[in-house]
Every structure is written in C-alpha cells, then in structure tokens.
Amino acid sequence: xxxxxxxxxxxxxxxxxxxxxxxxxxxxxxxxxxxxxxxxxxxxxxxxxxxxxxxxxxxxxxxxxxxxxxxxxxxxxxxxxxxxxxxxxxxxxxxxxxxxxxxxxxxxxxxxxxxxxxxxxxxxxxxxxxxxxxxxxxxxxxxxxxxxxxxxxxxxxxxxxxxxxxxxxxxxxxxxxxxxxxxxxxxxxxxxxxxxxxxxxxxxxxxxxxxxxxxxxxxxxxxxxxxxxxxxxxxxxxxxxx
Amino acid sequence: xxxxxxxxxxxxxxxxxxxxxxxxxxxxxxxxxxxxxxxxxxxxxxxxxxxxxxxxxxxxxxxxxxxxxxxxxxxxxxxxxxxxxxxxxxxxxxxxxxxxxxxxxxxxxxxxxxxxxxxxxxxxxxxxxxxxxxxxxxxxxxxxxxxxxxxxxxxxxxxxxxxxxxxxxxxxxxxxxxxxxxxxxxxxxxxxxxxxxxxxxxxxxxxxxxxxxxxxxxxxxxxxxxxxxxxxxxxxxxxxxxxxxxxxxxxxxxx
Numbered sequence: 167x168x169x170x171x172x173x174x175x176x177x178x179x180x181x182x183x184x185x186x187x188x189x190x191x192x193x194x195x196x197x198x199x200x201x202x203x204x205x206x207x208x209x210x211x212x213x214x215x216x217x218x219x220x221x222x223x224x225x226x227x228x229x230x231x232x233x234x235x236x237x238x239x240x241x242x243x244x245x246x247x248x249x250x251x252x253x254x255x256x257x258x259x260x261x262x263x264x265x266x267x268x269x270x271x272x273x274x275x276x277x278x279x280x281x282x283x284x285x286x287x288x289x290x291x292x293x294x295x296x297x298x299x300x301x302x303x304x305x306x307x308x309x310x311x312x313x314x315x316x317x318x319x320x321x322x323x324x325x326x327x328x329x330x331x332x333x334x335x336x337x338x339x340x341x342x343x344x345x346x347x348x349x350x351x352x353x354x355x356x357x358x359x360x361x362x363x364x365x366x367x368x369x370x371x372x373x374x375x376x377x378x379x380x381x382x383x384x385x386x387x388x389x390x391x392x393x394x395x396x397x398x399x400x401x402x403x404x405x406x407x408x
Numbered sequence: 409x410x411x412x413x414x415x416x417x418x419x420x421x422x423x424x425x426x427x428x429x430x431x432x433x434x435x436x437x438x439x440x441x442x443x444x445x446x447x448x449x450x451x452x453x454x455x456x457x458x459x460x461x462x463x464x465x466x467x468x469x470x471x472x473x474x475x476x477x478x479x480x481x482x483x484x485x486x487x488x489x490x491x492x493x494x495x496x497x498x499x500x501x502x503x504x505x506x507x508x509x510x511x512x513x514x515x516x517x518x519x520x521x522x523x524x525x526x527x528x529x530x531x532x533x534x535x536x537x538x539x540x541x542x543x544x545x546x547x548x549x550x551x552x553x554x555x556x557x558x559x560x561x562x563x564x565x566x567x568x569x570x571x572x573x574x575x576x577x578x579x580x581x582x583x584x585x586x587x588x589x590x591x592x593x594x595x596x597x598x599x600x601x602x603x604x605x606x607x608x609x610x611x612x613x614x615x616x617x618x619x620x621x622x623x624x625x626x627x628x629x630x631x632x633x634x635x636x637x638x639x640x641x642x643x644x645x646x647x648x649x650x651x652x653x654x655x656x657x658x659x660x661x662x663x
Contacts, residue, residue, distance in 0.1 A: 177626050184619035188612050195608040199657040208603045269583075280601065289598070322525050345528040346595050357598040374598035382600055386587035393580035400573070 174238075174245040183239050190235070193228045201225055210291070213284035240277050243270050261399035265392045272388030279382025288375040291359065294330075296367040302354065303373075305335035313367040326361045328369035343371065353377075424466075424522055427459035428480065428514060435487065435511040439503065449507070453491070456484050456514070467524050469531075472539040475520040481539075483514035485547035493551055493574075498566050505554040513550075534592035541585035546645055548578030549617070553642035556635050568635050572624055575638050579617040586610065605658035609648040616644050 173179055198205050204225055208216050213229075220226055247270045250256075256263040292300050294310035301307050311329040318324040328343045332351055341349045343358035350356075357372040434452030438445050460480060463471035471477035490506040493499050529535075552574030559567035590600035601607065620637045623629040629637075652658045 177622055181619055181622045181626050181629070184615045184622065187615045188619070191608045191612045191615070194603075195605040195612070195652070195656060198603060198605055198608070205603060209599070283601075318525070320525060323528065325528050325531075346532050348595060348598065355598055357596070359597070372598045376594075376598070379594060379600060382590070386590060390584055390587050393583050397577065397580055400576070 171245060174242045175249055179242055180239075180246070183235060183242065186235055187232065187239075190228045190232045194232075197225060197228065210289055212287040212289070236277060240274060243274055247271060247274075259399065261395050265396035265399055267392070268395065269389050269392030272385045272390075272392055275385030275388060276382050277385075279378035279380070279385055282378030282381060283376050284378070286375075286377045288373075290373045292371050292373060294328075294369045294371055299333075306351075306354070307333045308356075308371065308373075309333070310367070310369050311340075313361045313363050313369055315361060315363040326358070326363075328358050328361050328371065330356070330369075330371070332356075343369070421522070424459075424463065425518065427455070427462055428517055431456035431459060432511045432514045435507050435514070438507050445503070449487075449491070452510075453484075453487055456480070456487065460484060463522065466522075467526065469526065470536050472536050472543075473526050473530050474523040476517050476522040478539060478543060479517040479520065480514060482543045482546050482550075483510050483517070485544050486510045486513060486550050489547050489551045489574075493555070493570070496570070498564065499555065499558070499570065501558055501562075502551075502554055505557055506551065509550060509554065529596045532592060532595070534588055534595065538585055538589035538592050541581045541588060545578045545581035545585055546649070548574050548581060549642050549645050552578060553639050556639035559635050560632070560639070568631070571635060571638055572621075575617060575620060575641065579614075579621060582614060582617070586614065605656050606648075606652050609652045609656075613641075613645055613648045617641055 204220070204222065211219070217226060217229065223230070247267045250263070250267050288303075290302070292302070292308065294300055294308065296310050296312065299307050299309045309331040311331060313329070314327045315323055316325040325344060330341050330343060332339045332341055332349075334351060339351070341356075343349060343356055345358055348355050348357045353375045355374045355376070357374065359370040359372050361370070362368045431452045434448050434455060438449030438452060440448060460471055460477075463477055463480070467473070467477075472481060486506065487510050490502065490510060494502050494506070552571050555567055555574060556571040559571055593602075594600045617638075620634060620641055623637055624634045647655070
C-alpha cells in the first residue's frame with residue numbers, strides 16, 4: 167500500500183503518465199483521420215455509449231487505455247494535492263503554494279465533467295420544417311414557427327433567428343434561437359446550427375443534455391484562477407526579490 | 409474607415425501585403441548593432457501595429473478570426489515579448505534568434521489569403537479571447553524556445569530559469585485559451601470537446617508542456633534534458649497549428 171501511495175505521489179509518475187498520454191493522443195490523431203467513416207458518430211453520441219456500440223477494439227484501444235490512465239492520473243493528482251495541503255513547508259508564500267493545487271483541483275473537476283458527459287450526456291440533431299412538430303424526448307415537443315435570416319453587405323448570412331414553440335407536455339413556451347444564443351429548458355439545451363430561408367423554411371436544431379458541462383466549467387474556472395494566481399505570485403516574488 | 413475608401417479588392421490586397429512587408433523588413437534590420445538596430449525594431453513594431461489596425465478597419469472587427477490575421481498577431485506578440493525579455497542584460501544574444509523568428513512568422517501570413525467574412529458563430533468575445541490567449545501562449549513558447557537555445561550554448565542557469573518562466577506563462581495562457589475556447593464552443597454548438605486531430609493535438613501540446621514543467625523537478629531530467637524538452641515544445645506547438653489540417657488531415661468542424 168505504501169509503495170502504491172509513493173508511486174502515485176511521485177513526480178516521475180506524473181511525468182511518465184503525461185508522456186504516455188502524448189503517445190496515445192498521437193496514435194489517436196493518426197487513427198481518427200485514417201478511419202473517418204468508423205469515427206463519424208463519435209461526436210454525436212456520449213463516448214461510453216459509442217464505445218459499447220462500436221465494438222472494434224483494434225481501432226479504439228487507445229481510447230480505452232487513455233480512460234484507464236486518466237483514472238491513475240486523477241488518483242495521482244488527488245494524492246499530490248492532499249500531500250501539498252498537509253505539508254508544512256512553503257506556506258510563507260501561500261499564493262505560490264496554493265495556486266498549483268487550485269489548478270490540480272480544477273483539472274480533477276474537468277475530468278469529472280468529461281466522465282459525466284461521456285456516461286450520461288444526450289445529443290440529438292433535428293431538422294425542423296416550418297409548421298412541423300417534432301418529439302424531443304418523452305412528451306416534450308418542438309415546433310418551428312418561422313425563420314428570419316439577416317445578410318451582411320456581401321450577401322453572407324450574418325445572423326439568423328429560428329422561432330420555436332417548446333412544449334414539455336403541458337407548458338408551452340415561445341422562444342427564438344440564434345447562433346451563440348442557446349436556450350435551456352430544464353435539463354435540455356437547444357442550439358441553432360443552421361437555417362434555410364428557401365421556399366421551404368427549415369432549421370437544424372441541436373438538443374443536448376450535458377450533466378458534465380457545469381463541472382467542467384467549474385474546473386476550468388479553478389484552473390484559470392490557479393493559473394493567474396501562480397503568475398501573480400511569481401510576479402510579486404520577482405518584484406520583491408528585485 | 410478604410411473599407412469605405414474607394415479601393416478595389418486587388419488594391420486592398422496589395423496594401424495588405426505591403427503593410428506586412430514593411431514591418432518584416434524593419435524586424436530584419438533590427439539585427440543591426442546598437443541604437444540603429446533598436447530603432448529599426450521599434451519602427452517594425454509601430455508599422456506592424458498599423459497593419460493590424462488596417463486589417464481591423466477593413467473587416468470591421470478585431471483581426472483575430474482567420475489564419476492570415478492570427479499569424480500576424482502571433483508575430484506581433486512575439487515582438488512584444490522579445491522587447492520585454494531583451495531588456496535583460498543576460499539576454500542580449502536573444503536578438504539573433506528572436507528577430508528572424510518574428511520576421512519569418514510574419515512572412516508566413518503571406519501563405520494565407522486574408523478573409524473578410526466572419527461566421528456568425530465567431531462573433532463573440534469568448535472566441536476573440538480564446539484566440540488572443542492562444543497566440544499569446546504561442547509567443548511565450550516561441551520566446552522560451554529561443555532562450556532555451558541560448559541556454560544550450562551558454563550553459564547559464566539564468567537562461568534555463570528564464571526559459572522555464574516563459575514556458576510557464578505560455579502553458580497558463582494556453583490553459584486559459586482552452587477554457588475560454590470550451591465556453592465559446594459550448595455556447596455555439598452545445599459541446600465542449602470534439603474527437604478530431606485538431607483537439608487531440610491541442611491536448612498533446614498541453615500535456616507536452618505539462619510534462620516539461622514537471623520534468624524540471626525530476627531527478628535526472630532537470631537541467632539540460634528538460635531544457636531540450638522545453639525547446640522541442642515549440643515545434644510541437646507549430647505542428648499543432650500548421651501541421652494539423654495540412655500534413656495530418658483533420659476534417660473541418662461541421663458543427
């Protein structure tokens with residue numbers, strides 16, 4: 167047990183884990199474009215569901231190894247952070263002492279976010295025609311009322327609006343979707359991907375449920391705070407020394 | 409505004425090229441000794457800033473939405489960081505490495521035609537911040553690599569320490585870029601991660617510099633081996649930006 171904890175606490179472990187990730191990601195970056203058709207649905211489905219359906223382990227092995235190693239990295243990060251908090255040294259410069267640990271905790275939250283997204287996420291793209299009602303999930307439906315497109319001076323689509331009616335089995339809400347302006351109804355998020363303002367008005371709408379996004383965001387915020395804290399700590403230390 | 413002036417497309421392209429050639433020439437002339445060299449470098453910075461302002465006026469927004477402008481911004485960031493680091497007496501030799509790198513980076517922008525249309529999915533401060541942090545991080549990685557090269561020749565601990573400091577700044581700005589980019593992508597497309605070569609190489613870069621920052625404290629890796637690792641990080645970063653999509657295929661994002 168002691169040996170295992172020492173293994174997780176070692177900087178060498180972190181270094182070799184990082185190196186292994188680099189190798190695996192490199193393999194993945196060659197495998198993805200080499201098997202485009204095979205990987206075509208990976209971004210449309212939560213990862214774990216996609217992996218269980220895809221079956222072909224000879225192509226996806228690097229993802230499995232990476233998931234296993236992420237678990238080891240998470241444990242290593244957790245132990246190193248706990249040790250840093252328990253250690254009595256370094257507290258004379260608390261910002262420099264705490265910032266890397268805040269970053270570590272941020273990374274852990276990002277991993278948790280990815281884990282939740284990969285296991286419990288939900289994604290669906292719906293091509294809605296004007297006046298058509300489509301079922302989202304259960305008794306929740308979406309109806310496309312109208313599409314408005316704004317062109318720029320050169321005639322390109324500068325902005326658009328898809329006017330929709332969301333019905334969650336009793337409550338009816340009118341809403342409009344624009345690029346970068348998603349709408350959230352309970353656990354579901356609606357995103358406008360594209361619209362067509364031709365003879366037949368259509369809107370491509372993405373419906374998502376991402377239980378990991380907020381955790382990942384929290385992790386990102388902590389990573390940023392830790393990073394900025396570390397830089398400012400270094401800056402003030404350098405200024406004092408100067 | 410520039411875009412309202414009576415210039416045709418071709419004239420505008422010629423002006424854009426000239427406005428890049430002028431600072432690139434000044435940066436190279438910055439290799440001259442003494443005050444003349446410093447003056448030329450500053451003239452390069454001022455004319456470079458002018459060329460970016462011209463592009464901004466031409467497209468009506470911050471010029472950070474496509475490769476031509478991004479590379480120009482990278483060269484500008486490199487120049488600013490070089491200016492900051494070169495004030496240290498021990499880094500006088502940095503000029504011979506950094507100025508050609510800045511000029512070469514700027515001239516690379518010629519290979520990418522300026523694009524004046526902007527997708528509605530890019531019109532958000534989150535995207536601009538993502539790109540801003542991304543190229544600031546690249547500039548830190550570039551300057552850090554130059555200082556690392558200097559360390560390999562000089563063997564001075566101060567150079568190694570400055571190389572590390574540059575890489576730490578780069579890595580933190582790169583992390584910020586990934587966080588802000590994820591927020592932008594989630595608001596635009598409802599997801600914060602994609603399985604494409606581009607994303608995988610961004611992650612490779614993050615782990616690579618993460619490994620370097622840890623390696624510096626690992627017995628047997630600190631010193632020269634870690635410095636070489638830090639130095640090689642810049643080619644990795646360059647491949648992540650220029651190589652993916654050209655040498656290594658990565659399908660364009662269809663989201």
